[in-house]
Amino acid sequence: MFSIAASGEEEKMNLGKWKYAVLTGLAIFSLAGCGGQGQEAAGDQGHVPEGQSGAAPAQIKIALDWSPNTNHTGLYVAKDQGYYQQEGLNAEIVQPGAGGAEAMVASGDVDFAVSYQEVVSQARTQGVPIVSIAAVIQHNTSGFASPAFKNIKTPKDFEGKTYGGYGSPTELALLQSVMQFDHADAGKVKIVNTGEGDFFTSMKRDIDFALIYYGWTGIEAELRKEPLNIVYLNHYSDSLDFYTPVLITSEKMIKEKPEIVKAFMAATSKGYQYAIEKPEEAAQILLKAAPDLDRDLVFASQKWLSPRYQDDAPRWGEQKKSVWENYAKWMYEHHLLEKPLDTDAAFTNEFLPDGK
Structure with missing residues (x-):
């Protein structure tokens, strides 16, 4: 959402302008080799579970859409609580590059990122091979x-x-x-x-x-x-009632490293489930990772948002084809897409673990 130490809405406007730049200048996505690395976000390296041994964990990078906020809590929880390590992953959370998190995923500079249904839809219709793998929040707020x-x-x-x-x-x-x-x-x-x-x-x-x-x-x-x-x-x-935000990866990751995508989603799902069940503890973890955030606002926002991550879905992250179809049709009718969207290629629930 924004740099919360400053005015929340000021940074939301910045984010809005950034999304506008992405939506109206998606040529950046075709520059597959020009993504550039983001800067690592503040955060704990996580607790390595006792007794863990074996092969070295796989290195992954996750790009945020903006500065750390309560949309990202599950990612920071999964890192802090060692869920990524338990799945054999060493996760680094980074800020988006100048071209946006989507360009970083498309170019392979990061493995996963936070994005939005509207941006994924626009990118897909322009030939950018990014895929939504989870809805962070079930309903548009x-x-x-x-x-x-x-x-x-x-x-x-x-x-x-x-x-x-x-x-x-x-x-x-x-x-x-x-x-x-x-x-x-x-x-x-x-x-x-x-x-x-x-x-x-x-x-x-x-x-x-x-x-x-x-x-x-x-x-x-x-x-x-x-x-x-x-x-x-x-x-x-x-x-x-579209998905905003979502988690994305690339078609290349899905094709070549499906086990990494599955492990990422297993750990991330645990992170968001923790935030659903323990909003106060989750807020503390987010604040530990990003101590400049407004403490009262983070706690209040987390309390409000935690039950809305999963809401009425059978499991956290579940995406409905009807949501993708309805919004894509609306975007196309309002000339926001160059051509109709192939929704089956735009998202997948394949890598979500079984819900409760």
Whole structure:
């Protein structure tokens, strides 16, 4: 999500601009040999289980989508608790390179990464061989947020208001779609680019509403005692209940090292299951790995997010074909994909361990 020591929404805007750059400039993915190494993220090397012996563990690298946050907790838990070592892996968590985590996976600079369904869909339709292997969160938690005192409760209420965003075609298509579902006119919304502006500061000064993830900015608003009204995307269409974020790897890894992919998913699944069952302990592990994060926000965000990792799915990470098909159809209809997506090639549940 962002560098949480600074303003959460400021970094969300940075992330939004980065996603826009990826979605509108996917030529970077074709530069298979030019990914570049990211910098190692702060974190513990993990506890090697007692009595472990045998062959040296396989080295793997995992690229984040942004700075450490509660979307990544399961990765840090798996590292800290020795789950990767138990599966014969020595995992390094790194920051994304300048071209993005997807380019690093496509080029082979890292083995796995955190990404988004929209980016994977765009990449696949442009011939980039990345594959989603797990949904980090089962349901889309994003929505258009506004301070409660502005009384913006429905998409119809967006008319005559000012929206602050980062200018992504996807972002604007989401706004138009939600308003269309409510028979509202998106042409009556003033749209401004807030760049790196902080959500809370911008709301007091420049804009009336913005797109946020409730699991971070919404929780921050609760802590600040600044109530929000949220128009959630997935309340208006099943097509907008897409996976964000997801874990990805490359077709090459799946073909040549399926045992590594299986081991990675076994350990990572244990990490997220730990975070589901023990949110406070998981928050402590994340803070140990990234001590500059806001402690109260991490604990509150983790408490809110932990039950939503798996939610109503039969196991953590499970992905539905219908979710991929619905969102891909929506993206294609809104000219966000160059051609229809082959959803069967875009994701797999093959490497997930059996759920509870």
